[in-house]
Amino acid sequence: MKFGGTSMAGTERIRRVANIVRAQAARGDQVAVVVSAMAGETDRLVNFCREANPLYDPAEYDVVVASGEQVTSGLLALTLQALGCKSRSWLGWQLPVNTIEAHAKARIESIDSEALIASMEAGEIAVIPGFQGLSEDNRVTTLGRGGSDTSAVAVAAAIKADRCDIYTDVDGVYTTDPRIVAKAKKQKAVTYEEMLELASVGAKVLQTRSVGLAMKEKVRVQVLSSFIGEGAPPADDLPGTMIVSDEEMDELVEKGLMERQLVTGIAHDKNEAKVILTRVPDRPGAVANIFEPLAAASINVDMIIQNVGRDKGETDVTFTVPQSDLARAQALLEDRRDAIGFNRIITDSKIAKISVVGVGMKSHAGVASSMFRALSDRGINIQAISTSEIKISVMIDEDETELAVRVLHTAYGLDAKD
Numbered sequence: 001m002k003f004g005g006t007s008m009a010g011t012e013r014i015r016r017v018a019n020i021v022r023a024q025a026a027r028g029d030q031v032a033v034v035v036s037a038m039a040g041e042t043d044r045l046v047n048f049c050r051e052a053n054p055l056y057d058p059a060e061y062d063v064v065v066a067s068g069e070q071v072t073s074g075l076l077a078l079t080l081q082a083l084g085c086k087s088r089s090w091l092g093w094q095l096p097v098n099t100i101e102a103h104a105k106a107r108i109e110s111i112d113s114e115a116l117i118a119s120m121e122a123g124e125i126a127v128i129p130g131f132q133g134l135s136e137d138n139r140v141t142t143l144g145r146g147g148s149d150t151s152a153v154a155v156a157a158a159i160k161a162d163r164c165d166i167y168t169d170v171d172g173v174y175t176t177d178p179r180i181v182a183k184a185k186k187q188k189a190v191t192y193e194e195m196l197e198l199a200s201v202g203a204k205v206l207q208t209r210s211v212g213l214a215m216k217e218k219v220r221v222q223v224l225s226s227f228i229g230e231g232a233p234p235a236d237d238l239p240g241t242m243i244v245s246d247e248e249m250d251e252l253v254e255k256g257l258m259e260r261q262l263v264t265g266i267a268h269d270k271n272e273a274k275v276i277l278t279r280v281p282d283r284p285g286a287v288a289n290i291f292e293p294l295a296a297a298s299i300n301v302d303m304i305i306q307n308v309g310r311d312k313g314e315t316d317v318t319f320t321v322p323q324s325d326l327a328r329a330q331a332l333l334e335d336r337r338d339a340i341g342f343n344r345i346i347t348d349s350k351i352a353k354i355s356v357v358g359v360g361m362k363s364h365a366g367v368a369s370s371m372f373r374a375l376s377d378r379g380i381n382i383q384a385i386s387t388s389e390i391k392i393s394v395m396i397d398e399d400e401t402e403l404a405v406r407v408l409h410t411a412y413g414l415d416a417k418d
Contacts, residue, residue, distance in 0.1 A: 001031060001235075002130065002152035005039035006169045007226040008072045011079075017226060018079040020167070021125060024235060025085060030120040032159060034130045034152040035076055037068025042145070058103035062132075062142045065104075066092070069129030069148070077127045087125040090116060092132035092140065097151070099133035099141045106133055106141035108150065108213075111158035120159070128155060149210035157217035164214070164221045165235050166206065171225035172241035173198070173205050175414040176266040180405050183415040187264065188257065189242040191249050194264045194357055197391045201267045201355035211243065220244055246359070262360035262367065263412040268401050269353045272302065273326040274383070277333065279314040279343035289340045290317060293332050299325045302353070303386040303395055317342075318384060320395060323349050351383065352401040355393040356408060368392050374411035380404050 080087035099106035130148025156164035192215035224240025252258040384395035
């Protein structure tokens with residue numbers, strides 16, 4: 001069971017979480033719980049690091065920011081004990097959660113689960129701080145923002161759990177953001193592949209890395225809300241959304257528990273910015289000269305369009321980067337203007353990416369044309385397009401985001417029936 005920052009924000013909410021955990025353990029399950037820091041706490045700790053030393057040492061940064069989860073894991077163990085449960089906390093270095101790569105963005109390599117499993121078999125509820133681990137040289141590490149989801153899936157894989165329940169402030173995965181489309185439907189199940197695409201294009205339900213790990217380790221994940229009343233159905237009755245393999249999804253469809261859907265969800269992301277380089281030489285290696293320095297600076301490039309060449313052996317290249325990286329990308333490209341040979345940089349941060357996701361696209365033609373027609377009928381201009389096997393993304397004006405999401409939700413028949 002994993003609980004996020006909003007679920008752990010204060011002693012009253014921690015008591016609510018403890019009651020949910022106790023109810024699960026009372027059903028005879030062996031339970032491990034992974035917790036995030038209290039909402040806003042990690043930001044507070046990061047600011048302390050910046051104030052202490054703007055050029056902070058990442059290893060000491062990890063020591064400071066990992067403390068947020070240490071506090072909530074201890075508090076939850078104490079609260080469970082007050083409710084009469086046997087419980088103890090296991091910090092990242094105590095298991096240990098072995099990590100590799102850099103501080104502040106470490107990756108989990110392995111988890112020593114022997115002592116943890118023995119403790120659970122003895123009836124103890126294990127409480128584990130998410131987001132933290134131990135480096136090869138015995139220093140505390142953190143996994144990067146949103147890393148607690150990854151911790152939870154990694155623990156579930158290590159102890160071969162039947163299921164990993166991720167409790168958050170939403171009660172499942174919807175066909176789109178319910179705040180934009182009131183008729184959005186909660187999905188009973190989505191595949192790993194679909195969830196991976198949805199997470200990568202702006203659906204904020206699960207962190208992308210955690211979905212990729214769940215897919216690799218075949219961990220069944222359920223997304224559900226911790227903000228539930230006393231009489232709410234227990235997690236075993238699957239009130240949330242299950243993230244499952246293609247094979248399990250096929251079984252659910254065969255049993256009549258799920259309908260086969262062409263489109264699973266529509267996601268939107270306003271955190272993109274458009275960059276246009278004009279009059280780039282139209283010759284081999286020109287595009288590599290643009291994107292190699294961006295890759296070296298760890299700036300993720302998403303959509304790319306190379307326009308039809310001009311008469312003078314020149315072309316315009318358009319692409320998108322995360323909004324937070326726009327200034328850096330612009331500076332890098334300006335520095336390399338002579339090497340790349342472009343004329344002007346034009347940027348626009350008032351854009352949005354709208355994505356339609358669904359495994360049904362693999363076997364059905366016409367999904368893209370339906371999207372383009374629906375947007376065209378409402379006068380919404382498409383500035384760029386990118387596709388994968390189960391996803392179509394378009395770039396549009398940011399002001400038209402909500403309208404585009406609503407139009408597409410209706411066009412694909414996703415509106416909930418009254």
